[in-house]
Amino acid sequence: MENENNKKENGGPKKLNFNSYWIYGIIILVLIAIQMITAMSIQTKDISQSQFEKIAIAGDVKKVVVVNKSIANIYLTEDAVDSGRYPDIAEGKFSELHPHYKYEIGEISYFYDRVQSLKDKNNVNLDIRADTQTNWYAPLIGWILPFVLLIGLWLFIMKRMSGGGGGPGGQIFNIGKSKATLFDNTNAKVNVTFADVAGLDEAKEEVMEVVDFLKNPKKYTSLGGKIPKGVLLVGLPGTGKTLLAKAVAGEAAVPFFSISGSDFVEMFVGVGASRVRDLFKQAREKAPCIVFIDEIDAIGRARGKGAVQGGNDERENTLNQLLVEMDGFSTDKGVILMAATNRPDILDGALLRPGRFDRQIGIDRPDLQGREAIFKVHLKNIKTGPDMEADTLAEMTPGFAGAEIANVCNEAALIAARRNKKAVDMDDFNYALDRVIGGLEKKNKLISPSEKKIIAYHEAGHAICGWFLEHASPLVKVTIVPRGVGTLGYAQYLPKEEYITRTEALLDRMCMTMGGRAAERIVFDKISTGAQSDLDQVTKMAYSMIAVYGMNEKVGNVSFHGMSQDQFNKPYSDDTATIIDQEVRLMIDNEYLRAQKLLSEKREELNALANALLENEVLLKSDVERLIGKRPYGEPSRMELKAQAKVNAEAENNKES
Numbered sequence: 001m002e003n004e005n006n007k008k009e010n011g012g013p014k015k016l017n018f019n020s021y022w023i024y025g026i027i028i029l030v031l032i033a034i035q036m037i038t039a040m041s042i043q044t045k046d047i048s049q050s051q052f053e054k055i056a057i058a059g060d061v062k063k064v065v066v067v068n069k070s071i072a073n074i075y076l077t078e079d080a081v082d083s084g085r086y087p088d089i090a091e092g093k094f095s096e097l098h099p100h101y102k103y104e105i106g107e108i109s110y111f112y113d114r115v116q117s118l119k120d121k122n123n124v125n126l127d128i129r130a131d132t133q134t135n136w137y138a139p140l141i142g143w144i145l146p147f148v149l150l151i152g153l154w155l156f157i158m159k160r161m162s163g164g165g166g167g168p169g170g171q172i173f174n175i176g177k178s179k180a181t182l183f184d185n186t187n188a189k190v191n192v193t194f195a196d197v198a199g200l201d202e203a204k205e206e207v208m209e210v211v212d213f214l215k216n217p218k219k220y221t222s223l224g225g226k227i228p229k230g231v232l233l234v235g236l237p238g239t240g241k242t243l244l245a246k247a248v249a250g251e252a253a254v255p256f257f258s259i260s261g262s263d264f265v266e267m268f269v270g271v272g273a274s275r276v277r278d279l280f281k282q283a284r285e286k287a288p289c290i291v292f293i294d295e296i297d298a299i300g301r302a303r304g305k306g307a308v309q310g311g312n313d314e315r316e317n318t319l320n321q322l323l324v325e326m327d328g329f330s331t332d333k334g335v336i337l338m339a340a341t342n343r344p345d346i347l348d349g350a351l352l353r354p355g356r357f358d359r360q361i362g363i364d365r366p367d368l369q370g371r372e373a374i375f376k377v378h379l380k381n382i383k384t385g386p387d388m389e390a391d392t393l394a395e396m397t398p399g400f401a402g403a404e405i406a407n408v409c410n411e412a413a414l415i416a417a418r419r420n421k422k423a424v425d426m427d428d429f430n431y432a433l434d435r436v437i438g439g440l441e442k443k444n445k446l447i448s449p450s451e452k453k454i455i456a457y458h459e460a461g462h463a464i465c466g467w468f469l470e471h472a473s474p475l476v477k478v479t480i481v482p483r484g485v486g487t488l489g490y491a492q493y494l495p496k497e498e499y500i501t502r503t504e505a506l507l508d509r510m511c512m513t514m515g516g517r518a519a520e521r522i523v524f525d526k527i528s529t530g531a532q533s534d535l536d537q538v539t540k541m542a543y544s545m546i547a548v549y550g551m552n553e554k555v556g557n558v559s560f561h562g563m564s565q566d567q568f569n570k571p572y573s574d575d576t577a578t579i580i581d582q583e584v585r586l587m588i589d590n591e592y593l594r595a596q597k598l599l600s601e602k603r604e605e606l607n608a609l610a611n612a613l614l615e616n617e618v619l620l621k622s623d624v625e626r627l628i629g630k631r632p633y634g635e636p637s638r639m640e641l642k643a644q645a646k647v648n649a650e651a652e653n654n655k656e657s
Contacts, residue, residue, distance in 0.1 A: 027144075027148060045088055045100070045101055045102075046101070046102060046103055049103065051103075052072070052101070052103060053114075053118055055074065055076070055101070056122075056126060057118070057122050058080075059124065060077055060079075060080030060086075061074060061075070061077070061126060062075045062077045062078075062127065063075050063128075063129060064115075064126060064127065064128050064129070065130075065131050066105065066108070066111070066128065066130045066131065067131050068132055069108045069130070070104060070105065071104055071105065072102060072105045072111070073101075074099055074100060074101040074103075075099050075100060076089070076100045076101075081100070181257070181258045181259070182255060182257055183249045183256040183257075183258065191250060192243065192246040192247050192249070192250045193247055193250045194208060194247045196243075196377060197240065197243055198370070198374045198376065198377045199366035199369075199371060199374045199402060200239075200244060200366070200370070200402075203233070203240075203244060203361045203362070203363050204244065204247075206231075206361045207231070207244055207248055207361065208251075210228070210231055210248070210290075210336060210338075210359075211248060211254075211290075213227045213228070214252065214288045214289075214290070214336065215252075217334060227334065228336065228359055229327075229335075229336065229337060229356060230326060230336070230338070230357035230358055230359070231338045231339075231357065231358070232296075232338075232341070232344070232352070232357040232359065232361070233245070233340040233341075233361050233363060234344045234360055234361065234362050234363065235362060236342055236363075236365065237401075237403070238401035239364065239365060239366075239402060239403075240401075241294075241340035241341075241342075242294055242340060243402070244363070245258070245292045245338060245340060248290060248292070248338065252290060254289050254334075255286040255289040255290075256292065257282065257289065257291045258292045258294070259291075259294070260293070260294045260295055260298070261295045261296045261298030261300070262295065262298045264276060264298070264299050264318050265298060265299065265314070270314075270317065271314075272299065272314055272315070272317060272318030272321070273318050273321035276318060276321040276322050276325055277325065279291065280325040283335045287335050288334025289334070289335060289336075290335075290336050290337075291335065291336070291337045292338040292339070293338070293339045293340075294339075295340065295341060296339040296340065296347070296351075297347060299315060299318045299319055299322065300322070300341070300348055300351050301346050301348065303319065303348055319348060322351070323348075323350055326356045327356060337357075339357070366402065367497055368394055368395065368497050369394075371393075371394035371400060371405060372391050372393075372394035373390075374402050374406075375390035375394055375405060375409070376390045378405065378406055378409040379409065382409060382412070382413050383422070383423050383424065384423055384425070385424065385425040385426075388425065392426075393408075395494065396429075396433060396494070398494060398497070399495070404436065407436060408429065408432050408433060408436055411432035411435055412424050412428040412429045412432040413428075415428045416428040435483075437490075438479075438483035439487055440483060441483050442481075442482040442483060447488070452480065452614065453610075454520060454524065454528055455480045455488045455489045455530065456610040456613040456614045457519045457520060457523050457610045458489070458516040458517075458519055458520055458528075458531070459478050459479070459480055459489045459490070459491055459516065460519060460606055460609040460610040461516045461517075461599055461606065462491045462512060462513070462519075463475055463478045463491050463515075463609055463619075464515065464519075464598070464599060464602050464605055464606050464609060464628075465511055465515030465595055466491070466493060467605075467628065467631050468598060468631075468632065468633075469508040469511060469512055469633075470504075470508065470633040471505035471507075471509070472493075472508045472511075473493035473496065473509070474493060474494045474621075475491060475492075475494075475624060476492045476621055477491070477492040477619070477620055477621070478490075478491040478492070478609075478613065478618075478624070479617060479618040479619070480613050480614075481617050488530065506541060506545055506551070507587075507591060510541055510542065510587070510588070510591045512595075513537055514531075514534065514588070514591050514592045515595045516530065516531050516534055517531040517535075518592060518595035518599055521596060522596060522599050523606075523610075539584070542584040542587045543580070546583050546584060547560045547580055548560065548561045552583050552587075554583055555576070555579055555580055555583060560572060602628075605628040608627050608628060609628065
């Protein structure tokens with residue numbers, strides 16, 4: 001009984017999966033076995049015509065059987081076999097089933113003439129018989145084997161074309177079946193919960209309410225409300241749309257179907273629409289449930305804008321079927337469609353209307369508090385030192401999305417392991433940030449002393465302008481270590497958490513960006529190609545200020561954002577374009593002159609910073625303060641306030657002791 005119970009618990013003995021390949025293997029083995037048996041059964045020795053005549057004259061031939069008018073099979077008498085005169089035939093190996101010798105007779109008429117001459121001359125009595133034999137397996141192999149190979153090749157191609165081996169859609173007859181993965185109580189593979197989602201509090205509340213709709217529908221329908229049919233998650237790449245959907249799959253007590261938008265697209269016409277029908281058919285059977293389509297823009301692109309237009313476009317057919325299914329099932333079925341995209345601007349208007357996607361949940365990059373919460377989630381899985389704090393890391397990563405924060409944490413852990421450390425400390429995170437922002441450090445790049453001096457003054461020019469301009473972002477680090485592709489040095493700043501920007505702030509940032517080229521002009525009276533990215537940045541900024549934000553008196557309070565900007569269909573006249581170009585050039589020149597004036601006034605500070613960079617290659621904010629003093633317009637950051645509070649607390653403890 002115990003053995004039987006153990007077998008039941010262990011799932012019993014494993015069964016072999018029988019498929020069509022077993023049949024092909026069995027047929028091949030049978031054919032090989034027939035060939036081997038036939039080869040082993042043939043033990044007849046070949047002889048010549050003269051040897052046959054000697055044996056016949058000796059009277060040792062019992063009979064001769066001519067097979068198919070080409071081969072003469074010679075059977076010896078029993079006395080001849082036992083006499084030992086034929087050593088190539090074992091003694092006692094007499095048999096009438098298999099011939100002892102054989103030879104090819106050539107022309108059949110010539111053979112009979114020789115035999116008749118042998119009888120007449122030597123008075124030999126020979127028993128000559130004729131026989132016809134058919135080798136049945138040779139033509140069988142010749143006919144069947146090509147068909148077997150063709151059928152096997154056809155099945156292999158059909159499986160490859162239909163999207164793989166196992167699972168729905170894997171076979172040629174199941175190609176129209178849905179490829180959605182089902183997560184329910186019997187197939188729980190998702191370990192992500194809402195506790196693993198941080199920095200998305202508002203979006204998480206909306207999604208949690210959707211889950212509550214399905215768990216407690218009467219709570220909402222009793223007041224006359226209707227469960228929403230669709231929820232669209234919209235956000236930049238890496239902000240956590242798919243992670244939020246995984247949390248729904250892990251938290252929801254209802255079946256969860258997950259599929260990608262590209263899974264509906266196949267080379268066969270009508271497959272996409274068929275898979276949409278099958279997906280919603282399965283969803284209705286499992287209702288209440290949630291259907292999640294990731295990257296829905298693969299099938300939800302606006303109709304009539306592609307290269308192929310009309311009702312025969314496979315993508316449009318798939319979208320049409322999706323629109324019908326979303327608006328076709330009744331709301332009391334409890335089927336909610338969730339989708340995610342980072343390109344909502346290209347989606348079809350019929351897909352976004354209320355009644356299909358009733359809710360659009362925007363997921364933006366996290367703010368300071370959101371980044372701190374995300375760091376706390378990722379730091380749980382990392383062995384960190386005592387100096388690691390999430391709020392400090394959050395201040396160091398402005399504008400980072402959730403995926404980028406996860407990448408920084410992983411890079412820091414890998415760097416600490418590479419350095420043979422037992423815990424991840426702040427130095428590892430600083431190195432990881434440098435690698436993520438600036439790229440891989442190029443330790444083997446050889447730079448001449450003259451070029452290194454130009455790079456040092458270029459980066460020092462950026463740092464000095466940012467240090468003494470009121471609205472510029474505070475400096476965190478400046479370095480001349482080559483990183484990434486074409487990056488010979490960079491200055492890292494800590495931008496403020498702000499949602500609107502004034503004209504003065506944009507002009508100060510433009511002046512700070514031009515500080516590198518201005519420093520080269522002042523110190524060397526020459527310019528280099530190192531300012532290419534700076535010029536590109538200020539040019540885009542200037543055009544945005546004038547043509548998008550309306551921050552220019554001559555152009556006025558107009559904005560051409562989102563309008564066609566090609567040369568044949570501009571939203572403004574040629575005169576306006578000339579004015580915009582002139583004002584952009586004037587604005588950049590003014591900020592360039594402003595940067596030169598500031599650096600000329602701070603020439604001593606510029607030299608001190610450049611020499612320190614040539615000596616140390618990396619300068620932190622504390623190093624800059626030691627060299628040129630504190631920033632005149634700087635407000636204490638959270639890190640500085642926290643460090644000062646720590647110092648004050650230690651001083652108070654020392655006084656009490």
